[in-house]
Amino acid sequence: MRKCIIRVPCSSANIGPGFDVVGLALDMYLELQVSVTGVSEGQPLECRLSYEGEGSDEVPLDASLNLMTRTAHYVLLCHNKEFPIGTQLHVKNPIPLGRGLGSSGAAVVAGVMLGNWLGELELSKERMMDYTLMIERHPDNVTAAMMGGFVGSYLRDLDAKDLERIEIPLSEVLPEPAGGVDTGLNPPMPPVGIGSHIKFGWAPEIYAIAIIPDFEVSTATARSVLPAAYSKKDMIFNLQRLAVLTTALTRSPPVPELIYSAMQDRMHQPYRAKLIPGLEQILQSVTPTTHPGLLGICLSGAGPTILALATKNFEQIATEILRRFSEHNIQCRYEVLQPAYDGAVCTDL
Numbered sequence: 534m535r536k537c538i539i540r541v542p543c544s545s546a547n548i549g550p551g552f553d554v555v556g557l558a559l560d561m562y563l564e565l566q567v568s569v570t571g572v573s574e575g576q577p578l579e580c581r582l583s584y585e586g587e588g589s590d591e592v593p594l595d596a597s598l599n600l601m602t603r604t605a606h607y608v609l610l611c612h613n614k615e616f617p618i619g620t621q622l623h624v625k626n627p628i629p630l631g632r633g634l635g636s637s638g639a640a641v642v643a644g645v646m647l648g649n650w651l652g653e654l655e656l657s658k659e660r661m662m663d664y665t666l667m668i669e670r671h672p673d674n675v676t677a678a679m680m681g682g683f684v685g686s687y688l689r690d691l692d693a694k695d696l697e698r699i700e701i702p703l704s705e706v707l708p709e710p711a712g713g714v715d716t717g718l719n720p721p722m723p724p725v726g727i728g729s730h731i732k733f734g735w736a737p738e739i740y741a742i743a744i745i746p747d748f749e750v751s752t753a754t755a756r757s758v759l760p761a762a763y764s765k766k767d768m769i770f771n772l773q774r775l776a777v778l779t780t781a782l783t784r785s786p787p788v789p790e791l792i793y794s795a796m797q798d799r800m801h802q803p804y805r806a807k808l809i810p811g812l813e814q815i816l817q818s819v820t821p822t823t824h825p826g827l828l829g830i831c832l833s834g835a836g837p838t839i840l841a842l843a844t845k846n847f848e849q850i851a852t853e854i855l856r857r858f859s860e861h862n863i864q865c866r867y868e869v870l871q872p873a874y875d876g877a878v879c880t881d882l
């Protein structure tokens with residue numbers, strides 16, 4: 534019997550001004566316990582799936598419908614392979630779904646690593662990134678989850694032929710339900726090197742407090758409220774701050790006033806405020822002056838989670854944000870997290 538464990542961290546995208554550009558992997562891990570018995574159980578795609586944790590009431594256990602196993606299947610089909618007979622998968626997921634902590638990015642990265650291990654494909658992490666980017670088409674969460682740490686990324690300008698391949702509809706990359714090799718539907722193999730990324734440093738005294746409201750905002754909804762174009766003034770506002778922020782977060786000791794102002798944003802947070810009651814007031818009123826130890830505050834990914842970067846007083850900072858959300862009848866929990874420097878890891882057992 535072959536066995537492995539795949540662990541993929543959650544991630545917070547944008548960090549204020551870096552919309553679709555920067556991501557921070559954090560130490561809350563989606564875990565897949567995988568075994569291949571060689572004995573068929575007659576399951577869809579030959580994969581039996583069990584699941585515990587966040588999303589257990591909504592995540593499908595049919596492998597032809599589940600995002601992780603459909604992704605693994607895509608990777609296998611690209612190599613003319615199927616799930617090995619008697620594949621068993623137990624999933625432990627502490628990452629809340631649709632809250633801005635990269636649950637879908639982690640699921641896609643886990644699925645690509647799963648396909649790579651099951652098919653004994655020996656793909657590099659760089660090549661696995663190409664498969665993830667065929668599915669989740671903004672690179673911030675998946676790059677952080679795969680590579681770990683604080684990461685900047687972009688999609689390369691591809692030549693016309695390769696561009697065609699990555700622009701095909703997601704339904705052709707990941708049909709639902711997933712079909713087998715014998716359907717004759719060959720999924721598109723990703724071009725090589727869709728994205729590029731770089732890891733930034735991170736000052737070790739900076740912790741991330743994730744304040745997680747008890748409601749979901751899907752990324753699709755949070756993107757639908759954004760404008761199609763931005764003014765030159767707003768673009769420059771964000772670019773200036775992002776340029777400062779990526780280095781400010783590496784410096785020890787961190788400078789709160791610099792980080793706080795460098796985490797301001799005009800590209801997504803103002804538009805998403807209508808989806809998240811209290812967001813605007815929270816971002817404006819919780820500052821390094823009112824809360825010593827706070828460095829900066831932003832929406833995590835597409836929200837509704839708030840990410841506060843801080844060096845101390847974590848409980849006081851979180852309690853204040855919880856209190857402000859409760860004025861809008863929103864209950865929250867919070868987690869104090871640190872960067873997950875290694876990103877996704879697959880360990881043979």
Ligand SMILES: Nc1ncnc2c1ncn2[C@@H]1O[C@H](COP(=O)(O)OP(=O)(O)OP(=O)(O)O)[C@@H](O)[C@H]1O
Pocket residue numbers: 544546563588592593599600601626629630631632633634635636637638640674750751752753833834835836
């Ligand atoms: N472990 C998982 N297994 C299967 N499907 C998952 C899993 N995690 C997330 N998903 C799918 O991804 C959806 C959530 O994705 P969405 O992009 O809306 O939010 P998010 O990734 O949590 O937040 P963000 O992208 O803002 O960080 C879920 O509704 C579910 O369909």
Ligand SMILES: N[C@@H](CCO)C(=O)O
Pocket residue numbers: 546547552553554671673674752755756801834835
């Ligand atoms: N950059 C993305 C992250 C969410 O997946 C967004 O803010 O929409």
